[in-house]
Amino acid sequence: xxxxxxxxxxxxxxxxxxxxxxxxxxxxxxxxxxxxxxxxxxxxxxxxxxxxxxxxxxxxxxxxxxxxxxxxxxxxxxxxxxxxxxxxxxxxxxxxxxxxxxxxxxxxxxxxxxxxxxxxxxxxxxxxxxxxxxxxxxxxxxxxxxxxxxxxxxxxxxxxxxxxxxxxxxxxxxxxxxxxxxxxxxxxxxxxxxxxxxxxxxxxxxxxxxxxxxxxxxxxxxxxxxxxxxxxxxxxxxxxxxxxxxxxxxxxxxxxxxxxxxxxxxxxxxxxxxxxxxxxxxxxxxxxxxxxxxxxxxxxx
Numbered sequence: 001x002x003x004x005x006x007x008x009x010x011x012x013x014x015x016x017x018x019x020x021x022x023x024x025x026x027x028x029x030x031x032x033x034x035x036x037x038x039x040x041x042x043x044x045x046x047x048x049x050x051x052x053x054x055x056x057x058x059x060x061x062x063x064x065x066x067x068x069x070x071x072x073x074x075x076x077x078x079x080x081x082x083x084x085x086x087x088x089x090x091x092x093x094x095x096x097x098x099x100x101x102x103x104x105x106x107x108x109x110x111x112x113x114x115x116x117x118x119x120x121x122x123x124x125x126x127x128x129x130x131x132x133x134x135x136x137x138x139x140x141x142x143x144x145x146x147x148x149x150x151x152x153x154x155x156x157x158x159x160x161x162x163x164x165x166x167x168x169x170x171x172x173x174x175x176x177x178x179x180x181x182x183x184x185x186x187x188x189x190x191x192x193x194x195x196x197x198x199x200x201x202x203x204x205x206x207x208x209x210x211x212x213x214x215x216x217x218x219x220x221x222x223x224x225x226x227x228x229x230x231x232x233x234x235x236x237x238x239x240x241x242x243x244x245x246x247x248x249x250x251x252x253x254x255x256x257x258x259x260x261x262x263x264x265x266x267x268x269x270x271x272x273x274x275x276x277x278x279x280x281x282x283x284x285x286x287x288x289x290x291x292x293x294x295x296x297x298x299x300x301x
Contacts, residue, residue, distance in 0.1 A: 010291030038074035217267035232267035
């Protein structure tokens with residue numbers, strides 16, 4: 001059972017928390033808005049008292065790309081992996097379009113000094129629109145098993161017209177890599193959208209007792225910003241192999257809407273396992289405008 005512990009950071013827009021664990025603290029990467037563009041920042045919080053902020057970035061950790069590049073209109077962290085003292089920070093690069101509002105591709109930054117400084121791996125994306133993946137690429141969750149890098153990623157299906165403009169629809173697909181840089185999409189849909197559903201995002205995969213668990217946020221197709229019938233909720237699916245998933249049709253009610261900061265939506269979960277409990281960091285209303293909160297589940301199965 002999830003028990004909400006409240007909002008821990010609400011100084012500014014802090015969308016899509018991504019957590020890296022150090023000895024005495026958690027570093028939470030997120031994207032804030034500067035001149036309307038997503039920029040990557042972080043806060044450090046105490047492990048034992050997560051609402052105690054120890055440190056925070058004063059400026060973005062990465063600069064936006066030059067105009068015309070895949071990340072000139074925004075950089076949004078989505079996953080972090082540490083291998084042999086090297087940290088891989090995967091991020092969503094934003095660009096703008098004429099026919100639809102925006103386009104996303106997956107970028108990578110690398111740190112060789114324990115996350116103190118970051119350098120982009122390349123000026124271009126490491127996973128992008130192609131004949132294997134015709135839509136855009138969004139949030140990702142990555143796990144390394146038997147020297148194979150396994151990725152579950154948001155895949156844009158199409159755009160639909162609404163009263164306020166074009167809206168994207170997206171599901172969760174699967175890709176693999178041998179090095180974390182060169183990725184091959186499998187064309188496998190892990191979490192499809194059904195009926196009036198419009199988008200699945202911020203999927204987080206953890207393996208517990210030989211079963212894969214995926215938490216994610218899911219919304220309806222239209223009118224999903226302020227209408228609580230259609231806004232994001234957090235759900236979970238399970239799988240025996242990471243490819244075939246059983247979708248839970250019911251909302252995890254104990255992490256549903258509640259207080260003033262998350263009474264319209266709950267979204268973008270990032271779950272870490274610590275001993276025999278799970279800790280979920282997530283966003284509330286307005287896609288992170290009201291900050292980051294957390295919840296604890298001490299009944300790990």
